[in-house]
Amino acid sequence: xxxxxxxxxxxxxxxxxxxxxxxxxxxxxxxxxxxxxxxxxxxxxxxxxxxxxxxxxxxxxxxxxxxxxxxxxxxxxxxxxxxxxxxxxxxxxxxxxxxxxxxxxxxxxxxxxxxxxxxxxxxxxxxxxxxxxxxxxxxxxxxxxxxxxxxxxxxxxxxxxxxxxxxxxxxxxxxxxxxxxxxxxxxxxxxxxxxxxxxxxxxxxxxxxxxxxxxxxxxxxxxxxxxxxxxxxxxxxxxxxxxxxxxxxxxxxxxxxxxxxxxxxxxxxxxxxxxxxxxxxxxxxxxxxxxxxxxxxxxxxxxxxxxxxxxxxxxxxxxxxxxxxxxxxxxxxxxxxxxxxxxxxxxxxxxxxxxxxxxxxxxxxxxxxxxxxxxxxxxxxx
Amino acid sequence: xxxxxxxxxxxxxxxxxxxxxxxxxxxxxxxxxxxxxxxxxxxxxxxxxxxxxxxxxxxxxxxxxxxxxxxxxxxxxxxxxxxxxxxxxxxxxxxxxxxxxxxxxxxxxxxxxxxxxxxxxxxxxxxxxxxxxxxxxxxxxxxxxxxxxxxxxxxxxxxxxxxxxxxxxxxxxxxxxxxxxxxxxxxxxxxxxxxxxxxxxxxxxxxxxxxxxxxxxxxxxxxxxxxxxxxxxxxxxxxxxxxxxxxxxxxxxxxxxxxxxxxxxxxxxxxxxxxxxxxxxxxxxxxxxxxxxxxxxxxxxxxxxxxxxxxxxxxxxxxxxxxxxxxxxxxxxxxxxxxxxxxxxxxxxxxxxxxxxxxxxxxxxxxxxxxxxxxxxxxxxx
Numbered sequence: 148x149x150x151x152x153x154x155x156x157x158x159x160x161x162x163x164x165x166x167x168x169x170x171x172x173x174x175x176x177x178x179x180x181x182x183x184x185x186x187x188x189x190x191x192x193x194x195x196x197x198x199x200x201x202x203x204x205x206x207x208x209x210x211x212x213x214x215x216x217x218x219x220x221x222x223x224x225x226x227x228x229x230x231x232x233x234x235x236x237x238x239x240x241x242x243x244x245x246x247x248x249x250x251x252x253x254x255x256x257x258x259x260x261x262x263x264x265x266x267x268x269x270x271x272x273x274x275x276x277x278x279x280x281x282x283x284x285x286x287x288x289x290x291x292x293x294x295x296x297x298x299x300x301x302x303x304x305x306x307x308x309x310x311x312x313x314x315x316x317x318x319x320x321x322x323x324x325x326x327x328x329x330x331x332x333x334x335x336x337x338x339x340x341x342x343x344x345x346x347x348x349x350x351x352x353x354x355x356x357x358x359x360x361x362x363x364x365x366x367x368x369x370x371x372x373x374x375x376x377x378x379x380x381x382x383x384x385x386x387x388x389x390x391x392x393x394x395x396x397x398x399x400x401x402x403x404x405x406x407x408x409x410x411x412x413x414x415x416x417x418x419x420x421x422x423x424x425x426x427x428x429x430x431x432x433x434x435x436x437x438x439x440x441x442x443x444x445x446x447x448x449x450x451x452x453x454x455x456x457x458x459x460x461x462x463x464x465x466x467x468x469x470x471x472x473x474x475x476x477x478x479x480x481x482x483x484x485x486x487x488x489x490x491x492x493x494x495x496x497x498x499x500x501x502x503x504x505x506x507x508x509x510x511x512x513x514x515x516x517x518x519x520x521x522x523x524x525x526x527x528x529x
Numbered sequence: 530x531x532x533x534x535x536x537x538x539x540x541x542x543x544x545x546x547x548x549x550x551x552x553x554x555x556x557x558x559x560x561x562x563x564x565x566x567x568x569x570x571x572x573x574x575x576x577x578x579x580x581x582x583x584x585x586x587x588x589x590x591x592x593x594x595x596x597x598x599x600x601x602x603x604x605x606x607x608x609x610x611x612x613x614x615x616x617x618x619x620x621x622x623x624x625x626x627x628x629x630x631x632x633x634x635x636x637x638x639x640x641x642x643x644x645x646x647x648x649x650x651x652x653x654x655x656x657x658x659x660x661x662x663x664x665x666x667x668x669x670x671x672x673x674x675x676x677x678x679x680x681x682x683x684x685x686x687x688x689x690x691x692x693x694x695x696x697x698x699x700x701x702x703x704x705x706x707x708x709x710x711x712x713x714x715x716x717x718x719x720x721x722x723x724x725x726x727x728x729x730x731x732x733x734x735x736x737x738x739x740x741x742x743x744x745x746x747x748x749x750x751x752x753x754x755x756x757x758x759x760x761x762x763x764x765x766x767x768x769x770x771x772x773x774x775x776x777x778x779x780x781x782x783x784x785x786x787x788x789x790x791x792x793x794x795x796x797x798x799x800x801x802x803x804x805x806x807x808x809x810x811x812x813x814x815x816x817x818x819x820x821x822x823x824x825x826x827x828x829x830x831x832x833x834x835x836x837x838x839x840x841x842x843x844x845x846x847x848x849x850x851x852x853x854x855x856x857x858x859x860x861x862x863x864x865x866x867x868x869x870x871x872x873x874x875x876x877x878x879x880x881x882x883x884x885x886x887x888x889x890x891x892x893x894x895x896x897x898x899x900x901x902x903x904x905x906x907x908x909x910x911x
Contacts, residue, residue, distance in 0.1 A: 245619035
């Protein structure tokens with residue numbers, strides 16, 4: 148509370164009445180005492196009157212003190228109300244969603260944008276752990292994402308700011324929202340007090356939706372999983388004019404799979420045994436992978452991505468600087484052994500997804516993969 | 530103020546003391562009266578005591594009422610303070626700048642992001658008209674921008690939401706900030722009360738700065754000046770790795786000039802006399818131009834833009850569907866007559882700028898212009 152709330156002003160009128168009442172009461176008491184000098188009860192009455200005068204004065208002073216307090220508190224509250232009104236105006240009229248978590252990861256407050264984005268009533272969000280909100284029955288389950296979120300939350304609890312992209316797929320609809328999230332620890336005297344989460348849906352804007360005819364881009368990326376994930380969202384965000392969102396989501400996942408493969412099995416030459424060993428360690432597999440394997444001459448290797456989009460198709464070419472990753476072996480393995488071996492190798496989400504989504508071709512001894520998706524079936528009007 | 534502030538609860542203890550004091554006082558008075566039955570002053574004292582008891586009770590009740598009021602106000606203010614703390618946390622930790630204007634266009638409140646972006650102290654912003662802030666001596670004067678801002682403010686005062694891009698160039702530095710601004714009228718009972726301004730600096734992000742090798746895009750645009758302005762910012766935002774910002778700003782202006790020419794003199798076939806006539810009318814020239822000339826078969830004409838960026842250069846090709854705009858005539862005019870005639874024709878900012886910034890070549894009878902900017906001189910490290 149600011150100190151000025153406690154400042155009390157007693158009005159001149161109150162002062163005057165206190166003085167007048169006190170003086171006149173005492174005068175009356177003294178006169179009474181003088182007239183009935185011989186009569187003790189006269190003195191009693193004078194004393195009673197004097198006491199009454201004191202009481203009345205103290206009452207008036209106290210009352211004035213309290214009124215002052217009430218007025219200044221009321222003014223303060225009114226000022227704050229204005230401030231809150233402006234702040235709500237700003238917070239609720241933006242594309243950016245804001246969430247404040249307490250130190251247990253529970254939602255303390257958020258803005259309207261978050262509510263709208265999640266499609267859930269306020270009461271389903273307030274006080275809930277963020278993870279529980281994202282794992283809500285409204286959305287399709289995705290254990291991979293849950294893992295990412297938990298992992299990033301762990302980073303924030305350790306005091307690190309973290310940026311990542313998170314996709315939510317709404318059950319029974321083709322609505323998919325990719326959100327660029329940032330989580331920032333808010334500390335007081337070195338202790339984590341709150342976590343500020345802010346985010347913004349990744350989507351193509353009006354000019355892209357209406358006017359883009361085609362685009363292309365080339366990127367040269369380090370062995371950085373989080374950057375590659377972000378790139379996968381960037382390189383799929385302008386497809387909305389040509390593909391339904393649920394499809395875009397699949398393309399995203401497939402692209403992520405290929406990009407992480409390029410780092411893991413391509414540039415960093417991790418084989419099945421190595422992967423199994425690393426996965427048994429405590430912590431996030433990808434963090435451990437980069438920490439253990441992104442060293443020396445391997446760390447200088449790049450992932451080269453080229454992307455092009457036109458009215459007919461989208462094409463991604465991903466090339467790593469590894470010795471050639473044995474795609475064929477894995478593909479054959481799958482065909483021979485059925486899903487079992489394959490799924491075990493890639494731990495759930497794998498090359499299969501990529502094959503279902505894109506037309507694939509390989510070059511450079513397997514270190515270059517070209518993925519093409521034609522739009523003819525799903526052509527959307529602008 | 531919420532109603533619950535006025536709800537007063539008198540505690541049980543207060544009630545009890547009021548009752549005890551009142552009863553015991555009256556009891557004392559009655560006893561006194563009974564003992565000194567013959568003595569009139571006994572009754573006087575009893576009356577005084579009774580009066581005192583009443584006074585004390587009313588004082589206690591009133592005091593308790595006021596204490597209740599103070600407590601509930603204090604709780605309310607504390608709740609508000611928490612709310613403000615969270616809201617500040619959200620508002621001051623975002624890339625988005627927020628400004629609330631009153632109905633006279635003066636700044637009522639804003640967030641930290643706006644303060645940081647403008648590089649001005651809080652006191653230089655609070656209470657000032659937004660226009661005065663943008664026309665501050667810290668920035669270079671740009672009459673064109675001032676005009677755009679006034680124009681968009683006029684739209685908002687008329688109750689229309691408006692989106693535009695605004696570039697600020699800081700004096701004596703090469704700092705240029707392009708901001709995508711949105712202005713939204715906030716009405717109460719049909720009357721404009723406030724204007725919410727929000728904006729976000731247009732710049733390339735980390736992945737682009739670090740990893741982009743090259744990109745390209747093709748756009749097919751309507752005769753819409755505001756969309757073309759926005760596109761000019763989009764098509765220059767990823768140059769930061771290759772050019773200093775002051776240069777990017779010049780490229781932006783030159784691109785805007787060519788794009789508006791494509792609409793004005795290309796697609797809508799406005800000649801010098803027509804332009805002079807339209808400019809003499811009241812209102813924004815570009816609004817009048819679109820309203821008067823973007824009709825019938827002319828309205829269906831497009832502006833085709835292709836953009837490509839690589840390590841060496843950036844290339845823009847702008848093509849309109851007009852009968853061929855007489856670039857040569859204007860260029861010759863300039864060379865013959867010096868700046869005078871040329872500047873008059875293009876009203877200050879013209880083709881001259883474009884020639885100074887880009888290497889130009891023309892095709893399609895003048896309806897296609899190719900602009901190339903090589904980086905070798907100003908190559909920036911990533």
